[in-house]
Amino acid sequence: MLLFAHIDLTLPLEDPILKFLLILVIILAAPLILNKLKIPYLLGLIIAGAVIGPHGLNLVLRDSSIILSGTAGLLYIMFLSGLDMDMSDFGRNSWRSLVFGLYTFCVPLGLGILAGYYILGFSIYSSILLAGLFASQTLIAYPIVNRLGIARDKAVTIAVGGTVITDTLALLLLTVIVGMATGNVDDMFWWRLGISVIICIVIIVFLFPLIAHWFFKQCSDSVSQYIFVLAMVFFGAYLAHLAGLEPIIGAFLSGMALNRLIPKTSPLMNRIEFVGNAIFIPFFLIGVGMLIDYRAFFRDWESLEVAAVMIALITVAKYIAAWLTQKSFRLSKDQRTVIFGLSSAHVAATLAAVMVGYNVILGEDANGEPIRLLNESVLNGTILMILATCIVSTFATQRGAHNIAMNHAQDEDEKTPTREDHILIPVANDRTVEELVSFSAMIKRAKDPNGLYALHAIDNRAEDPNSEKRGLKVLDIAAKSAAAGDMYLQQLMRYDVNISNAIISVARERNITDIVMGMHQRNPAMTAIPAIPGIPGTSGPGIGRMVTDVLTHSNITTFIYSPAQPITTVKRHLIVIPERAEKEAGFQAWVRRIRLMAENSGTKVILFAAESTLEHLRPRRGRRMPANVGFVAFDRWDDLPSLEHDLRDDDCLWFVMSRRDRVSYHPAMSRIPGYLEQYFAGYSHVLLYPVQAGATESRYM
Template identity: 65%
Template sequence: MFLALSGITLPLEDPILKFLLILAIILAAPLVLNKLRIPYLLGLIIAGAVIGPHGFNLVLRDSSIILSGTAGLLYIMFLSGLEMDVNDLRRNGWRSIVFGLYTFSIPMAFGILAGYYILGFALHSSILLAALFASQTLIAYPMVSKLGLARDKSVVIAVGGTMITDTLALLVLTVIVGLSTGKVDQAFWYRLSGSVVACIAGITLLFPLIGRWFFKHCSDNIAQYIFVLMMVFLGAFAAEAAGLEPIIGAFLAGLAMGRLIPRTSPLMNRIDFVGNAIFIPFFLISVGMLIDYRAFFKSWETLEVSAVMVVGVTAAKYLAAVLSQKTFRLSRDQRTLLFGLSSAHVAATLAAVMVGYNVILGHTPEGEPIRLLNESVLNGTILMIFFTCTISTFAAQRGAHNIALSGGRTEEPDEHDERILIPVANDETVEELVHLSTAIKTPRDKGGLFALNSVSNHLQDNGPDIKRAKTALRIAQKTAAAGDYPIEAMLRYDVNTVNAITSVIREQRITDLVMGLHHSQGRIDTFLGNTAQGVLSQNSTMTLIYRSKQPLSTIQRHLVVCPAQAEKEAGFPRWVHRLRNIARNTGARMIFYGTETTLRYIRELNGKRAGEASYHTFDDWDEMLGVANDARRDDCIWLIMSRKERISYQAPMSRISYYLSTYFPEHSFVLLYPEQASNTEAHYLA
């Protein structure tokens, strides 16, 4: 009645009302579903079915919904590639290949047998039906990622295996359609293999080069996000042009861009936020709009095909997960998570069934088209999507929650309370100081950041110096907030900056001090500056002095030069842990230079991740030319320093300004002064 009186007709045609309805569903779904204990992802799919053309017909699945849904699917695949650690993927690469072959070959066998012997399909139709069984969609990945399990072994295996099985399934689709239409010849195989290799090589090799150049030359936040979004669709288009499914290109784009987008960066926070708020919910709702409950009642053949497809594909995917568990010695919860991630069928399945449905092999005497896949398979696929998404969501939720509760998060907690102080004085260096500070933090630890600006006691409250100090603090707050990091800004009136920093270190129990290298103002000025030297002489806190020549996100490698006996200093474990955090958060590679003894201790502290770094024997700091010869354009140089009269102090450290200006004039660098014992006694590792 209300709709009639207001002149509103169904389905809704006003774009404002359509968008308003979908936003209301996205907003209300978590509130309602949490009470009913229905997973959020499944709830959005159900909501899509309710408002879609087969439900109350509130919204048609028109081009705008299809566009938003496609963007959401590509976004999911891009995020899965972006959050994938290349080293984890390399370490588990063979496992992904084996799982991919399991989850492809077992459903293929089930599908061919079911299609040919149970449903009575022709051989080509049975093989194409089997390709529907084999393909899978990572619909539960956003939920798993939110729980901090993106780097769990089972998740890495599932993501890598999905790329393999989807690629193989879609290649089967391409070949079967070609055989059915008589288009397969010798040139067909050359074109297919050449285009696939060119696509994969182009994305993995060219995208990082393009991205690094762009991020170096553009610091605008909006432009950076639009650029990333453009690369997602460019990768998807390249894959589509090569005869692959666009989701493969989106995943490869995320994998290629991963090292340019640190996990702690504001850009990563924007990508996560927009994806989880808009793109991914739109995709799930668009999937729900495909579900037609009336398909149950259309014909017995539809019910038979649906039952065979749902039971067959679920059994096949579960068997693949069980075999993977036995092969890789996974836990039961990891097996459940692996099954949950690999059992949903949406993207590649829809692509395959629509292609098969649209291929007409001939006509019956009555003029009816003979299709490669008939209408019963099309309706059965829609029902299979609903059931497999339901099974996938519940299974992934159960496995992921059990792993998280048992302490299976892939991010290791820091053994120290991280409280980082950033003195900000120069507006131009504030952002990079904040980026470095968030990069050295343990992943998912958002607290413990402080920004400080010190002014003289004699300055007026509204004077220009006070305004500049407040501006620098606002920049620090804005930069940290963009990465979802709260930062406490402090404006201190004191007799001098050294006294202000020292006081805050004691008051706030600061563990890490991140400072910018000051600008030299004359011949009598020292390399570090009076402030840094004063702080180092009065405090034992770990101090990082940073000069940035390019954005931290574009750094490919960190070259860490360690002095002899560095392992005997009290702060040795802390700075090794901080460097490990940088490697995890930015994806950059660590290369350590030091004595055999020091490198052995670093390997022990790095533990399982020791193999992801390189270690080179280096004994004499006067031979810094050797490190310079190894350095590349996009490297950052780390020099592990020591205060005078400490165990690891060496005479060449007094000539550090000469080394840096001579060998590394265009490189970013960090001078790291480790935490010192409170007395003159050395702290030896056990």
């Protein structure tokens, strides 16, 4: 017994190890228990926080460690909501977010002022501040839509953008009302507030992407990249705090600023989501639960009256705002439910506002008691309102998001070809293998973790005893790179009479749909490779004998990629397409890859093609293309070096190729590898060879 004599089990727990262990057990056990009870996971964590908190079993105090973790979790939710947004779609729907933001601010504001002044008998300042509580909202249910894979649905984009707008307006209203109530509003107040807000937004929106772009190009270490992102989130939050805004606004703007630099298929995005969903966000939800005091139900009638008015009016007001948004933009009922669910919860900005109002003392009454801008009944009512709105938010969001996800799945099943993606990545150089895997992940479906194959081929005639050891090392790097992005990559080692024959054989055996290869690194001391009939680019500076053999003896969509910088730091992809490319057999296959790359990366993609070809690429009924894809009429195949004037720093140049004597072949294609060395050196580039009718191994079409 002496062994356990030093253990302190008095309540509340003070041992940090026991406290942390208890919370981890709750995070681990909550899904197992709640799934059987059909209670949303988020709501379960809030209830668990109420049970173990100071107002429940008093197992854990809501001390500085819980507050710190909870604050990080709240900032993480807002950061993820900005990071997950489809920025091109947000650009198209920004005015919709503005309209919804005004709906969800003005409707609760109007009802709140009337309720506070006429029903509860508050002063005009207190009524306006109470109405500000009604208008603000917290995206507590955002992890639900993120987990169900609909974070880029139009309804979610509108709700997230509207949340930032209404929270900003509500917190600015808080600042102004407190200043007016205390007599601190003068002409300089407005100048200070306006200038500080503008400076904060400019720094985050314009300076953060430049800093992040430079850092990601200079540093490839995964841990350093994650710590850098986390630092940017908190720096953005602190800048917002200095400007007089709520830190959640800065976190959201930081997510939007880094959006294009962290593709959703990248390993960095996987790490960000994993750590947030595993640690930070659950800590925040448990911390919210610790605020709930069930005794407020029985404390006094005024607290119950205020809570009832707040809950009823907030629910009605947010539903009206969601209904108006649905009617304004012709959304579905499920989308309306998601908007209502996401906008219903009140935690972060509401708590900030009520605590500020509670701490503002306007004077003393006849008994010497302080007269507060918001009294204790509002504080108690707010705690009950948080519990009620979190329940409504999680159930509504769960129902609407589940229906939308099911509809999306059915649509994808109808549109998705029956053949699965099988992408083969021949690897030999450990310096480029990670980029080849990242490129392959970017052109495949984000929801499919399978379908990647890495092949290291060894020539039987080679007498190098270390070739197998080097191959295993390269394959291991490829597998780790894929695993970091939450994808499974199958490693293949193959001995054959030559490397190209090994690639072709594996492509047949594994039913490969696409091949992603590195560009041949030409040794200037070597003599030029003899031209291969039908394959452009094999005379003079070319793509290499091995790649040429693969193209000659297979008919599979092939990408030959030469990275000059990490693909996540590329700002634009310029894709040059030959005339009549739409008449080739593999046209739809490679267009689908381009569309997936645009969706997964969020990077600007510009298609250069003849006007007749662009007609088959532009979106129209039954044919969609992401909003970040642009179209430029191009007829300069006889003067390809002139493309140098269209290139900017951090561009990636693509050429869609063709075999000789095919419909879309142009004589300039044979000179493209030379142009890449002479005119476009220093830029990442891709040569894309589509499937073509009548070519070798046509069964792969």
